[in-house]
Amino acid sequence: MKRMRAWMMRLAGLLRAAGRDRELADEVESNLQMNIDDNLRSGMPPEQARRNALLKLGGVEPAKEAYRDRRSIPVLENLLRDTRFAIRQLRKNPGFTCTAVLVLGLGLCASVAIFAFVDATLIKPLPYRDPGRLVGLFETVQLCPRCPLSYPDYLDWKRLNKVFSALDVFEGTGFTLRTGAGAEMVRSASVTAGFFRTLGVAPMLGRDFRAGEDSPAAAPTVILSYAAWQKRYGGDAAILGKTATLNGEAHVIVGVLPPDFHFAATGESEYWTALHTNANSCYKQRGCHSLHGLARLRDGVSVQAADANIKLIAGELEKQYPSNLGQGGSVIALTELEVGRIRPILIVLLCGAGLLLLIACVNVTSLVLVRAESRRREMAVRTALGGSRARLVSQFVTEAVVLVAASGALGLVSARWLMRLLISLIGPDQMAAMPFLNGLGLNLRVLAFATAAAVAAAALFSITPAWRSFLPDLREGLAEGSRGSAGTTWQRFGAKLVVLELAIAVVLLVGAGLLGKSFYRLLHIDMGIQPEHLATLQIAEPDSIHDDNAKVVALTREITSRLASLPGVQSVGISSLLPVRGGNTMWIRVIGHPFHGEHNEVGYRQVSAGYFTTLGAKLLRGRYFSEADDASKPQVVIIDRALAEKYFPGEDPVGKQIAYSGASSTPMQVVGIVEDIKEGPLDEATWPTLYVAFNQDPDDHFSLVVRTSKSEKALLPTLAAAIHRLDPGISTYEQRTMSDRINSTPAAYLRRGSAWLVGGFALLALLLSAAGLYGVVAYSVGRRTREIGVRMALGAQPGAVYRLILKEAAGLIAGGIAIGLVCSVAAASLLRDLLFGVHAADPETMAAVAVLLGTAALLASYVPARRAASVNPVDALRAE
């Protein structure tokens, strides 16, 4: 207790050191005067009185010293003094300080920002109870390894499985919401009653769906997302019991979900309804797959065991029902489903940012070393005057800590800014698919990471110069104009650092090059269409005509002709789904070919007469659909090249017939073959696809494609307005240009994002390593000024001097590039998942990187070489 009090007082003493010194002086002085007074009173002459008192007082300085040591804590006081000294030193050299703080701040900024993404995605647990026990369930078929379940299959899986404590299904959907402003399409989801209990999420307001609330007899109810509650109802506290009209049916609002709830698979769904089996005829068919499974593993059951159990059940169902032929099942951890796609990218980015941080550290280390080198004299003098090594080292440490603290502050502030920038670049659609990114921020884990990085950097910057300074005997530093080994050893060490920097830059540049090339290849694959000048939007026709095919066809014709008459519109096409989206599939058989009930799965699109011409597709044989192909005519289909090659090998398909695999389906005549169109994801092989005539098989939800001679972006609002003028009950949504759609597919934006980021890192690495090389060459030139002067005085031409300097630099550059290329081959294997149409060891990219970096590096060394060559020999010889 007593001791603690004393320490507290001493700690406080740190703060008012000067005041305490003065107070002591006053006290000593007053006591001295009292002593003199006494002495005078006892009859001493004034001179002697003073002398006697001073003798009595004894050595004041040791007393003061002891007093000072007692007054505060010497270690801390030294630290404060060191810090003040360090700040003064750093301020005296603003060029060094700014460069070091900026470079290191940059490295910290990049790695902290990327780590924050890694944290939000891979480290922060999903907002469900025990998320590690949640799994997604899929049916697997040939074309689609992660396909939705059919409702009857779901019931069987739920009944037969021995591995799940709960199993539910959900379906992302869109509802037409009747609002004051007209019909609007809102993202929604239908779920079985136990869905939220399986997730372990409870509504923050109201109640969860009750068991049985998903039965056809139950009254329609809905749970709101927090965002919908805020946006559409202004956070109305009395919302429960009110109704929302979805798809023309009143739903009672029974609950509101918590604000941090998200579920990537359904995006930002606003309305969550209990799934009613009578709502959709699809739910009654075993062959109609629209539901995604979500289950919680029983205690002690692994994902693999669950997967095996589901495969077993799927096998049994396959035997039982012909419609399940060729259909397996699979169980995948929910975390894997949510973040599996972005994980490899984040790992690549984190490695990239880490390498950038490393290069920044190396760069600053060499700066610090050069500085330490120029302070050898100072250190030697201080040692000679009795400064202990510990004190000198602590000086280095303090300087490093001050430097790193400044960089850290800069890094954190700019990392926040960078994170915001990156989020804004991601775009709303992609954010909806990655809702976990909303948790992005400078939380404790991110700060801990930043601190660890900073501490490591500080250690590096303090240990290296301290170690370097004491390597050779310090006294050497005192020798006037010392030309000891120190300079050359530093040069060798610095050269090694530069080789390391160049090698890292090569790795980053190769990575960026490969990603960029993949992205380019991806966007320049032959999609079979001309995506420029295409405007697209989604249409949902009014619910009132939902069941009447004739009315749907009539309204669709009306929409098409209205839009076609707009100025600037060249043609209008309709498809059930746009390209690059994947989507529906069908089982077919070819009439006249042997068929044993196997599932010949093909992609499936309902398209209008003008669709292919509008897209700019290529007709290989036959004809396109015409407006006349309607319900009154025999059904006709168009197939793509892939389907023709797969199912009509060596035959001419035109004129042949195709039917759906069901026994009762009517044969349809193939009237044309188109060149393959990328209907599925850009980075997957083209699906064989069957196109049927929209007028013969209409749908009240479809996509519009409009080709224009003008700006397609400017046309979008005009299109929507024209449609609403025709009938305000028609919902339009997802108004986007085709190029925008292609660019924002996951295949494209994930590659684009990573290419840009790694590219940015690589560019910075290039600059930093060039600067590092410049520093080393300039230092070497500075040290060799005299030698160069002698050479020139003896008749060496400037060309020879250039050669002398550049030869040295070229050695370093060649070394760095060679090591970097070898490392990049290993590093590129990390990128494998992200590469498209390019090999990990792509010689073109490597050659380009070698040339680029080589040129930049030679330029960086040319500047000091030029200075060396322009040295005046007389000045050089006189120097020092």
Add this chain to the structure above:
Amino acid sequence: MDDKPDVWQGTLALMVLKTLETMGEQHGYGIARRIEQTSGNLLSLNYGTLYPALLKLEQEGSIASEWGLSENKRKAKFYRLTRAGRKQLEKEARDWRQATAILARFLSPSGGAA
């Protein structure tokens, strides 16, 4: 001079405390003079060594200080014993008496045999 034995440091603090107990509020010079007088001038104190000891006692809370005026109207820093200091004095005096008693017995001619 630099490495004074701890016992000396400890006794100086004890003497300061005792002096303050006897004399009440007192300044550093007064304390030093008093210690010299009490020791019958056997102890010659370097007044400078007193200040660190006073600071230590003050930091530990045994004494408190205040600026005031001396008898001949000089500004001086006065020290007084706190309640904690009084307790410390009691305890240390007891310990010291015990220690000297033990040592005295040791050093007495018959001590070794007993």
